Amino acid sequence: MSISFLAKHPVPCSLFLLGILVLGHGAYIQAKAYLAQFLIAQAWQQTLDDQQVHKPWQWADTYPVAKLSFVTKQESIGFKHQVESVYVLAGASGRTLAFGPGLVLSGAKIGEVGNTVIAGHRDTHFANLAAVNKGDLLQVEASNGEILLYQVVNTQIAHQSDTQFMAPSDDNRLTLITCYPFNQLSGGAEQRYIVEALYVNKPSAI
Structure with missing residues (x-):
């Protein structure tokens, strides 16, 4: 030119x-x-x-603590094939969530008894939550190589001020959180989409 x-x-x-x-x-x-x-x-x-x-x-202020896999739902109960995996990072700050879902450090650690809370962005790493349903499976690989299986027992929408779903628990549960609605282009969403799952040795028919 x-x-x-x-x-x-x-x-x-x-x-x-x-x-x-x-x-x-x-x-x-x-x-x-x-x-x-x-x-x-x-x-x-x-x-x-x-x-x-x-x-x-070298200058990262986070590190991977787990690998989370979303599993497709089939009509028959059994082990289901993975559709996508994401690496879970330590902490849930804005800098961390830019690179992947973050483990909320005030909750239980990966695999511990209690409420393990993981937050992620709705338009990137946690976009899959829109397709997660009750009965679906979530597979978590811990840092020691152990494979943990969780089954979704509930999904709900709550206001950002409602933090009861982040409260400690006596069972071994996994709580995934992202902003809602999924198709909202602007930031500042006041609602949250929550997926609650319980640790299972074998999937059950829900």
């Missing part, structure tokens, strides 16, 4: 250059997200190998 052409057609050329910048920025964001997931997966494998905490990158 010559300088003379730019001088004669300033508006179209400006729009063209702006488009290139926008596309370039989008590609950069996608590449950054892909690299982050690769590094998190690498850190998780190192944790499984030596049972130590490994940050995905």
Whole structure:
């Protein structure tokens, strides 16, 4: 594109250059997200190998603590095939949730008796919650390699001020939280979508 052409057609050329910048920025964001997931997966494998905490990158203020898999529902009860897995990171700050769902540190740890609470963004890592139903299975891989199976017993919508679903419990339960509604484009959602699941040795017909 010559300088003379730019001088004669300033508006179209400006729009063209702006488009290139926008596309370039989008590609950069996608590449950054892909690299982050690769590094998190690498850190998780190192944790499984030596049972130590490994940050995905040197300046990270979080680290992977579990691998959560959503499992499809079938008509017959039995082990069901996984459809997607996400790495769960320590803490639920805004910085952490940008890279994956975060374990709320005030709740029970992964695999412990109590209420293990994990929060995630509705438009990325926890978008799958929209398709989760009562009776579905959630599989959690702990840092020691143990596979924990949870069965969904309830889904509900609550106001953000309602924190009873984060309260401690005497059973071994998993609570997943994301903003609601799922299709809302603007931020500042006041509602939360909650998935409650209980630890099971064998799936039951619910």
